[in-house]
Amino acid sequence: MLRFFQNNNILMFLFFPVIAGLIALAAPKEIIDHINPEKQVYLYKQLLLFIQGNSFIVFYKICLAFFLTLNGILFNKFVVTAKINKSNNFFFGFLFLILIGMSSVKTDNLAILIALLVFISALIIIIKTLRKPFAIFDFFNAGMLISISFLFWVNIVFFVPMIFIGLFVIRSQQWREWLTAIIGLFLPLFIFLSFYFFIYSNVDVVYDTVIIFSQKRELPVFTVYQIITVSYIFLISLLSSFKIISRFNTLETDIQDYYKIFFLLFINSLVFFLLKPAILYNILPFSMLALVIPFGLGFINIRRKIFSELLFTIFLGFAVLIIINFSF
Numbered sequence: 646m647l648r649f650f651q652n653n654n655i656l657m658f659l660f661f662p663v664i665a666g667l668i669a670l671a672a673p674k675e676i677i678d679h680i681n682p683e684k685q686v687y688l689y690k691q692l693l694l695f696i697q698g699n700s701f702i703v704f705y706k707i708c709l710a711f712f713l714t715l716n717g718i719l720f721n722k723f724v725v726t727a728k729i730n731k732s733n734n735f736f737f738g739f740l741f742l743i744l745i746g747m748s749s750v751k752t753d754n755l756a757i758l759i760a761l762l763v764f765i766s767a768l769i770i771i772i773k774t775l776r777k778p779f780a781i782f783d784f785f786n787a788g789m790l791i792s793i794s795f796l797f798w799v800n801i802v803f804f805v806p807m808i809f810i811g812l813f814v815i816r817s818q819q820w821r822e823w824l825t826a827i828i829g830l831f832l833p834l835f836i837f838l839s840f841y842f843f844i845y846s847n848v849d850v851v852y853d854t855v856i857i858f859s860q861k862r863e864l865p866v867f868t869v870y871q872i873i874t875v876s877y878i879f880l881i882s883l884l885s886s887f888k889i890i891s892r893f894n895t896l897e898t899d900i901q902d903y904y905k906i907f908f909l910l911f912i913n914s915l916v917f918f919l920l921k922p923a924i925l926y927n928i929l930p931f932s933m934l935a936l937v938i939p940f941g942l943g944f945i946n947i948r949r950k951i952f953s954e955l956l957f958t959i960f961l962g963f964a965v966l967i968i969i970n971f972s973f
Contacts, residue, residue: 647957651736665713668746669706671968677702680753688796689756712758717742740941744933747967752926756798761930763794771811781825788829799858803917810909815902862923874963882936885943911935
């Protein structure tokens with residue numbers, strides 16, 4: 646199976662919507678039925694109200710498949726552009742799609758997938774500022790994207806530090822870039838609130854957002870499949886990370902900076918989890934964004950292909966069991 650996903654054939658591109666569609670199809674009807682648009686942040690609420698009706702479940706699953714597909718494709722484009730992997734295939738995109746898909750059948754993760762897509766776009770903008778003499782507008786755009794994603798998923802606020810981590814890691818300290826990043830973060834929210842007040846003559850949306858952000862949730866309950874699968878992912882990622890660290894100084898400077906940012910993204914996700922453990926399933930896609938590269942390299946770097954194929958097939962088996970366990 647590993648060799649199949651590492652195929653360079655352009656027709657492999659078609660498997661992104663196929664895999665995403667199968668994952669979306671497995672999303673439990675019971676979870677979708679219990680989604681309350683009134684308890685969602687503004688833009689996500691409008692999306693849910695737009696697809697509301699007799700075919701809500703169908704439209705929801707179409708949206709879920711659509712954003713799963715876009716996340717996989719966009720992340721794969723980043724890996725190829727950054728030249729993290731020598732082979733220009735779709736492997737990392739497929740792997741990321743499967744990883745985030747496993748958490749998307751347990752809870753309402755559509756808003757998180759939208760926010761994740763926007764976040765990856767912002768991350769790509771930040772990483773592309775490497776070796777740029779001026780990146781004022783880049784960080785302004787990255788700040789704007791994060792701000793817009795806040796209107797889909799309010800907890801994205803915990804990942805705002807990644808903008809400034811990017812500034813600190815890959816840029817010389819220019820106050821103009823820091824200032825424009827801050828302006829980019831606040832400008833879309835200011836424009837949104839201005840229009841909202843102009844139309845409704847109130848800012849109730851602020852109060853509603855605070856309530857959504859501060860609402861209490863039950864702590865997640867883990868199945869045996871989940872515990873084993875997450876442990877498996879972390880173990881392979883950890884072993885692969887040790888190998889990356891051992892040859893870190895021999896890597897190109899750009900690649901070193903990429904790894905630094907993804908490591909700090911993982912730390913950011915871990916801090917987020919400690920602050921709000923009840924929304925672990927929502928954090929997982931962002932954690933997988935940080936782990937997918939060392940996890941994927943863990944399979945690629947095994948010299949004996951029979952072992953790499955076996956380990957990857959075991960992972961796929963765990964993924965299928967998790968999706969089936971939640972769905973049927």
